[in-house]
Amino acid sequence: MHPTNSPTMYDDCVELDSVRLQVDRIDRERNDCDDNVMAIFHEEQPFTWQFVQPYVKEALKEATGGVDFLDVGCGSGIFGLLMAKHFNARVTAIDKSKRAVDFAKRNAELNGLELQVQRGVYSQSSIPGRNAKIIGLYPPYHIYPGSVEEKIPQHARGGSDGQGEFKNQLAIADYHLAENGIIFFNQMCLGDEFGPRFLRYIPQLITGDPSIVYTNVLSPISTMGFLEGVYHDKFPCFIDKISSQNPLTYYAVGIIKQDGKRTIDCVKHDIDLKGRTWKDRIKLHYEIALHGFK
Numbered sequence: 001m002h003p004t005n006s007p008t009m010y011d012d013c014v015e016l017d018s019v020r021l022q023v024d025r026i027d028r029e030r031n032d033c034d035d036n037v038m039a040i041f042h043e044e045q046p047f048t049w050q051f052v053q054p055y056v057k058e059a060l061k062e063a064t065g066g067v068d069f070l071d072v073g074c075g076s077g078i079f080g081l082l083m084a085k086h087f088n089a090r091v092t093a094i095d096k097s098k099r100a101v102d103f104a105k106r107n108a109e110l111n112g113l114e115l116q117v118q119r120g121v122y123s124q125s126s127i128p129g130r131n132a133k134i135i136g137l138y139p140p141y142h143i144y145p146g147s148v149e150e151k152i153p154q155h156a157r158g159g160s161d162g163q164g165e166f167k168n169q170l171a172i173a174d175y176h177l178a179e180n181g182i183i184f185f186n187q188m189c190l191g192d193e194f195g196p197r198f199l200r201y202i203p204q205l206i207t208g209d210p211s212i213v214y215t216n217v218l219s220p221i222s223t224m225g226f227l228e229g230v231y232h233d234k235f236p237c238f239i240d241k242i243s244s245q246n247p248l249t250y251y252a253v254g255i256i257k258q259d260g261k262r263t264i265d266c267v268k269h270d271i272d273l274k275g276r277t278w279k280d281r282i283k284l285h286y287e288i289a290l291h292g293f294k
């Protein structure tokens with residue numbers, strides 16, 4: 001099959017910036033031993049890749065360390081392969097899912113690129129401390145009632161409020177980040193009119209008084225509207241509770257530096273979203289939620 005340049009969540013063979021990838025359709029039947037490898041969504045991986053490149057270029061010049069790029073939760077290997085292809089980066093890619101690791105290795109072969117791929121849960125022992133110039137974090141952030149956790153695909157399962165795995169990975173990445181290095185991330189995040197919750201917890205989890213630069217890929221949406229779109233008439237008590245504590249939901253891409261500035265900059269972007277909106281995000285989280293109803 002030929003890869004498509006305008007991937008949808010129902011494509012399993014795609015191409016991004018001259019990298020070809022095998023992924024899983026979002027509606028593929030899954031179980032924990034044979035989990036789904038994340039599909040491509042324009043506002044997610046392609047957007048992140050476009051936003052982070054200037055920061056990546058600078059960090060590769062400024063930072064010192066044995067690993068150019070630490071790809072945490074590599075899935076299909078998309079970011080590691082883009083970094084290897086376009087920046088000749090030495091990449092260590094990690095994923096806890098066997099299927100993801102198999103796909104990342106196969107996708108590396110398909111593109112004639114080299115990735116050091118590790119299967120395992122990301123931990124301090126994944127690589128030596130202070131050794132990664134750039135760390136990519138794209139932890140699962142689907143929001144779901146704890147009762148359906150076991151049915152949610154690993155690429156979407158990061159704790160009921162969608163924040164647990166991001167916090168966990170930030171604390172470990174703090175140990176791995178090289179001097180003058182950066183962490184880049186994409187994240188859907190609960191919040192309020194003052195911003196996404198990560199603005200509060202990143203400075204607690206990352207040492208060195210970090211600066212955060214982020215962009216709202218899409219303008220924040222009402223959490224109630226979002227969750228009702230995903231769950232329809234199911235789980236009303238769960239939706240009420242989450243929405244009253246977190247009236248807004250953000251979808252953001254950001255950069256963290258341990259530069260002692262302790263600043264937060266929300267920057268506007270002019271990246272083409274190719275017509276993607278929250279309606280598409282709701283549809284994709286609805287497809288994930290369907291796994292929980294099976």
Ligand SMILES: C[S@@+](CC[C@H](N)C(=O)[O-])C[C@H]1O[C@@H](n2cnc3c(N)ncnc32)[C@H](O)[C@@H]1O
Nearest residue numbers: 038073074075095096097100121122138154155
């Ligand atoms: C949201 S997906 C992102 C995949 C890929 N980077 C992409 O953008 O298409 C998250 C990935 O992280 C993996 N993952 C989640 N928690 C992990 C952990 N603690 N250690 C290693 N991998 C993890 C999941 O198996 C999944 O493949």
